Amino acid sequence: MISFQNLFKRYPGGHDALSDICFDLDDGEMAFLTGHSGAGKSTLLKIISLIEKPTRGQALLNNVNLARVSRRRIPFMRRNIGIIFQDHQLLFDRTVFDNVALPLIIAGYRHQEVGSRVRAALDKVGLLGKEKQNPITLSGGEQQRVGIARAVVNKPPLLLADEPTGNLDPELSWEIMQLFESFNQVGVSVMIASHDIELIKKMDHRVLCLSHGQLSEKTAQELGE
């Protein structure tokens, strides 16, 4: 699914955000990306979601070299990635339903198909009764679940989450992680950037640890040692 080979990212001004990153994420695999703030987690996710380009080295997404994707093709690449943000990035001028429907509208699904898929996604995250509400009336945890429903509604093969539980209490965070796990169980590759060590330990998945732009693999048990 994802393959990084000797990847470097240097921002203008000389700051090395990532240096010599090598890792693979297989189809259907779930992994955590952890590290202190500023370690390069966001940069790594931005490279996968085609917001930033690598300075050197190779980043492949489904065997497509991300450095060579033209601007015109970027939107179509992004439709295969469900992105979940810490601050949800919902649109507050429309209903929950319309927020979740957005990726389907963009991809050009038919009207009836949009309705049934949106309801299925909302059902999956437990928000079926709230489709007509404005997301601003929902709690933080519920807003995050709307964000997740929007990310999965067009069934992308890869989910990327950037600190999805950053603003949530442990119980809600655990529920959100369970949700990611359930998507992983049906074959979706999942990559979650998080610095919530306790939560990651409980989940027992592969852990990629970034420190000052360098990557190391750890097991959940090695964390925090």
Next chain:
Amino acid sequence: MNQPSQTSSQRGAADASQPASRFTAYMINHAQVFISSLGKLYRAPLSNLMTIAVIGIALAFPMGMMVLLQNMQTVSGGWNGATQISLFTKLNINDERAAKVGQRLRLMPEIESLHVLSREEAMHEFRSLSGFGEALDVLESNPLPAVLIIRPTTFHSTPAQVALLVEKLRSLPEIDIAQLDLQWVKRLYTMMEIGERGILVIAALLALAVLLTIGNTIRLDIQSRRDEIVIVKLIGATNAFIRRPFLYTGFWYGLLGGVFSWLMIEISLGLLAGPVEQLAGLYGSSFTLTSMNLLNTLILITCSLALGLCGSWIAVSRHLHEIEPA
């Protein structure tokens, strides 16, 4: 995961509940945006109405002037003939002699046609066209001479040739005044040409103003929806998809601005029609102000639409690519 370029076809083959074909999806989105952009205008009626009014007024001014000018041209159209020379006979020349002079002149090679207006006919024409008919009733005898109206051949219609001909005719003993009727028609036409030019210049300036107004309105709209644009870009929206609602907003501004301006012109002409008719009546004319014809209306709406689309296109192409997720 499918290769992006093959996404729709592969998915379509695998599962009927996948995105519609690219063309259908494109048309569906156009239809949705067509309606939703109008709805967006409707939800903020006051500010949008002001924008539409600005466009309407800016376009109504030159178009209204143009319509008035066209009306003037129909008034002067009665004289829209070729060069014409009027020969006024001396007052002691009666209608019979005038007719004989006419017969003689018809033989001249310079003259294409000749019409003799007897004293009685001249009187009649003056009464009906001048508006001073009643003044004639006071007079005991007919003060008007017979008139020979001459059209020179095309070859002799050039200013130099005509001047020669007029000189020649003026020297005839029966003729009192030889008058070239070309001059004032020429002057009127030149004035109208200047008017037309002036209106075109004003129209161009106001069109630019409309373009800037629409462009600026759309630019503000883009800026206020910056976050939304970033989000939809992140979930795979193409630039065309993002551009579309703004272009349709420009389209609606153009269309509604054009309709508004048409309405303003019609109302203004309606207000003018009464007094103009009265004035024409005072001159003994049955002239009535004609309002916008179909061609003018089409030109107005087309220009307005084009300005709306151009303005929004300029704003969108200048500002949209600046907004990228970071």
